[in-house]
Amino acid sequence: MAQEITIKVGFGGQFRELTVRIQDDDVKPWQPEDRLHLIGDSLPRVDAAAKVTGTAKYAYDQQPAGMIYGKILRSPHANADIVSIDTDKASRMPGVKAVLKVPDIFEDKSARYAGAEIAAVAAETEAQAEAALRAIEVEYDIKPHCVTVEDSRKEGAPQVGRGGQQNVARISPRMGRRGGGNGDSRLARQEAAVKEIIDQADVAVEGEFRTEVQTHAPLETHGGVCTWEDGRLIFWASSQATFGFRNEMTSNWSRVKAKECQVLSEYVGGGFGSKFSAGREGVLGALLSKEAGVPVHMMLNRSEEQLSAGNRPDSIQQMKMGVSKDGEILGTRIRSWGTPGTGTGGAGAHNDGIYNIGETDKIEYGVRTNTGGARAHRAPGWPQGAFALEQMMDMAAEGIGMDRVEFRKKNDDHPIRKVEYDIAKQRIGWDQKRPVKGPGIKRKGVGMASNLWFSAGGGGASALVRITKDGQVEVRNGSQDIGTGTRTVMGMVVAEELGLDLDQVTTRIGNTDDPKGPASGGSTTIGTVTPAARLAAHHAKRQLLEIVAERKGWIASELDLKDQEVYKVGEGSLNLNFKDACALMDDDAIEVLKGRPRRNYEGFSDTNAGVQAALVEVDEETGEVRVEKVVAVADAGKIINPMTSESQVRGGVIQGVSFALFERRVMDRQKGRMLNDDLENYKILGAADCPEIDVVLLDVYNGKSNTQVMGLGEPPIVATAAAVANAVSDALGVRIYDLPITPKKVLEAIAKRDAARGTSEKKGERL
Amino acid sequence: MAMQKPELLPEDVCPCLRTKTMLLNTEYRRSAFEDSFTANTAFFHCLRTMAYHGPDGDDVCPEGCRPGRQCYPTPEDIT
Structure with missing residues (x-):
């Protein structure tokens, strides 16, 4: 069911009316003329004091009773296959409680970069675990390697992959499925057409731009602390996807196969795109804990973080742009190469977004190297793409003698x-x-x-709002706050809807036992979670006002909450404060769980x-x-x-x-x-x-x-x-x-x- | 062994494939599986290897993780 409403959209002093269909039980978006109590105010984070005083407990800080320490042995070779791993000596060393061989767990005998996981140990102390790692004997079949895009692209370069994998592969436009067409003839026509446009343009500019690999470096490294209780896995994880992490632990095809799993990420020391998956360290931690029968602390050290926890791929971007004298971009040719590590996908660059750049002939190549794998990194592909594109914009503007800003405006709508x-x-x-x-x-x-x-976010989030008889308010959502302030703004939205101050609302976040929330990716957490929180708060408020109306003989539809009081719309305060209103409940609490509409509405x-x-x-x-x-x-x-x-x-x-x-x-x-x-x-x-x-x-x-x-x-x-x-x-x-x-x-x-x-x-x- | 098939995966892509946008129910979530963006910036990993290559050593990708591949689950494994 949907309802049709008219709203104002726009910014500054420029608004227009727009008729939109919204979910039947949803609330009308805030309007420019609305007088809001909290929204738009600069408020310190609700967890600021906890963070700066050290009382905030991150995954790294967890210390369940009996906890031991997990460590990972990594390959010293850039390209090798594992012939054998002898862990006998290590497993007999003092304090050692569990030892795992990576090929047994992950069906993978290759070590394709220096830093690849080989084995894992859990022991009573970190020193004992490290000593045990040194006692593991590994026989490698060492192969030649290449660690740069230039070396990997050379004829006769060492093969990074296995089987028939080539070092360089076209990654965009995508190749068809196996046996399917790859669109070569279409690309050839496109290349010829764009070449002609550029050749005939008044001015053509070109350049080759390079960016380097930017490694992930969150303050809190990857990993977590985990324990098993009656077959249930409890994982304090440094994660930016609590529910995704849980999915990886409970999937039938994961190596963990937990029947139940609770992921706790109340505080996360940064993610930046690298913490969507539990990673091998997460799986190894869970399995070590299962084998040892005690909690395991498995956090990467800084070297491991730099080697194996992801990075922004490098890029080589060749661009050529044809421009008319009056400043219109007519056509652009783009070729790019980048390495995402041992694979080829994901190393593209968004050098054709933002502006209208005319007819475009763009092909991207991924280049395998024997290096640690890339992961999403804060705006994947965009900073490196913008670095090339924006310099081309300046070069083109200079080429036609036009102001650089005016040239951008000309090609931007x-x-x-x-x-x-x-x-x-x-x-x-x-x-x-x-x-x-x-x-x-x-x-x-x-x-x-x-x-x-x-x-703008999307569906997949629910929020639970609880108002208790003694006037306490709580909002819960199981997604995580990786440092962006989600916890604070979720509380502000609920407080605004209920006419309260922020400190009157407790926000619970980062627990998969709470309502479902999104991964923190694509900058969509706030846009996904806050509409659910507001919706739940709104309906909790209406339930409270129904009770108030019934007890006081008022008409519920005429009531609202503002400034911590019940008031009659259009008239003013009814001299009943929020706490006294809550005291009118027969039950202990009102609880409302609401899900965000799956799709965004039409908007500005x-x-x-x-x-x-x-x-x-x-x-x-x-x-x-x-x-x-x-x-x-x-x-x-x-x-x-x-x-x-x-x-x-x-x-x-x-x-x-x-x-x-x-x-x-x-x-x-x-x-x-x-x-x-x-x-x-x-x-x-x-x-x-x-x-x-x-x-x-x-x-x-x-x-x-x-x-x-x-x-x-x-x-x-x-x-x-x-x-x-x-x-x-x-x-x-x-x-x-x-x-x-x-x-x-x-x-x-x-x-x-x-x-x-x-x-x-x-x-x-x-x- | 039965497995759950995530809703967002295209029909015959291996259910062991994972990628970031599967965790985001946003309007551009399908971009990882389609050419809706003009740059390839999506990473795919396999639940079995927790790596960018599958148990057969080949790349994890929507085009490649399809029936016929050596490590693709048998029909009785998929519910």
């Missing part, structure tokens, strides 16, 4: 972003003169880039937009790039809590600047090992490197759900590295095509620039 350009431009001081002409030492420049995302925009502008200073003597300021204009539907929203934007910008200037997995091509598998040599932006971040949030009434909120975890990282790269180019007058933008690359670019200008100085010749 997103209604929100069209407004955001001017905000970013004004706040970064785009048109200000930045002196230092001629042989200056430090030059400044500005760059711009855009975001795009799809985060299906996507988030967002624009960022960066101001950099480049030292021409040292090559150092300093990002002075980033203006991040963001939108995410209705903003529930500007403080947590800002926090997401700041986090995205910080990670984006880090991607732009520092992060890079370094592989030893001879040994096949990662050389910087720690946080000392794997460089990440620190506090001293952090720019001023000016966050501007647009409040959009998009009508997609009853809360109209969209997620904001991923969009803010899309544009940052691209904006920084464009700013560096603006400062130097020469473009840098590779990330990270290190001093060495800057100095090399300056030398090339000066050589091209015929002004090469001695410092250029020294390089």
Whole structure:
């Protein structure tokens, strides 16, 4: 059943009416003229004190009685098959309670990268477990390896896969099923057509762009603590998908096959896309605990995290774009390669989104290497794609002599972003003169880039709201808060609906015994969970008001809750506060479980937009790039809590600047090992490197759900590295095509620039 | 041994295949199985190996994890 309602959608001062069909029992989305009590207020996270005082218990912190420690033996070889594993000595060592061989568990005798799992041990102490790992004897059939895209693509390169697997495979457009067509003739026609368009364009620009592997580095590593109670698996997991984790533990085809499983992720120390699966460490932890008969603590150390817990694939992106004199992009050719580790899928780059880029001829290739596997990483494919695309946008604008921002506007029809350009431009001081002409030492420049995302959420979430006779309110949902503030905004939505303050609502999250919730992926958690929470709160409120009306002789449909009181709509307070209203219940509590509508409603925009502008200073003597300021204009539907929203934007910008200037997995091509598998040599932006971040949030009434909120975890990282790269180019007058933008690359670019200008100085010749 | 077949998997894709978007009931959840996005950024793993390759050593992917593959479950395994 559905009901038809008319709502206002839009943002700023521009709204239009839209008639939409919403689920029969759903609540009308908040309207621009509604006077809201909490929504839109910057409120500290409800768990802020627990986190900063250390009372918040993460998976890592759990210590059930009798707990022992699990450790994993990993391959030292980049490419090998396991011939035999002898664990006899290890299993007899002091404190050892359980030993597992990976080929027995996972039907896999290959070790395709240095760091692949070989065996696992559980012992009373970590030292005993590590000693036992050293006592395991493994015979390997060692094979040649290749750990870079360049090496893997060479003719005669060592084979990474097994059987007939080639190192390089086309991953997009997708090949047909086995035996099916692969669309080669269609692609050939497309290639010819786009070539002709570009050849005939007024201006054509092209470039090859490279980005490096960015490893996952959440503060809390992967893993968890688990125990079995009467055949029921209880897993305190560092997970961004509590229900997905449970599914992996209980599936008949999982190696664990738990008949029942409870996953607890009350606090999670970051996920960023890498914690959707239990991983081999999760399965090994559960099986070690089962064999040992006691709880097992199985958390990866930092080296293991860097080696095996996922990363953002690297990329080589070749782009060519044809543009008309008046600034219209007519056609674009794209070829890209990237390595997701030992497979080929997933290493694509979103370098054709955001703008209208005309007829497009795009082919992506995945390249196998003997390296740790990639996983989803905060906006998978987008930061590396934007890095290439946005530089092409600047190059094309410069090619036709058009302002870089105006060129973007010309090829962009997103209604929100069209407004955001001017905000970013004004706040970064785009048109200000930045002196230092001629042989200056430090030059400044500005760059711009855009975001795009799809985060209105969807079905698959329910919330339970409980109002007790003594006036306590609780909302429960089993999904997790990986640091985005879900716990806080879920509470705010319920408090708003009930006319209460936030501290009057207790929010329970991260427990699969509670109502179903989504994985925290695609920035959709808030957009999926909050409509369910509001719906449950609304119906709990109506039940309470029915009781109040019956007991007081009032008409329930005329009543509502506001400012912690019952009031009559259109008239005012009835001098009955919330607590006294609850006391009128006969039963101990009202409990309402409601599920979110499966589909989003028609609304203003299906996507988030967002624009960022960066101001950099480049030292021409040292090559150092300093990002002075980033203006991040963001939108995410209705903003529930500007403080947590800002926090997401700041986090995205910080990670984006880090991607732009520092992060890079370094592989030893001879040994096949990662050389910087720690946080000392794997460089990440620190506090001293952090720019001023000016966050501007647009409040959009998009009508997609009853809360109209969209997620904001991923969009803010899309544009940052691209904006920084464009700013560096603006400062130097020469473009840098590779990330990270290190001093060495800057100095090399300056030398090339000066050589091209015929002004090469001695410092250029020294390089 | 019987197994549950996740709702989101295309009809004949192996029920051991897992990917992130199966956990998201959003409007673009099917993108992992279709060419609705123009970039390939989805990762697939196998429940049996917990890796990006299956028990037969070949890649886990919607195109490849289909009937006829050596490690594909027998019909009686699928409910």
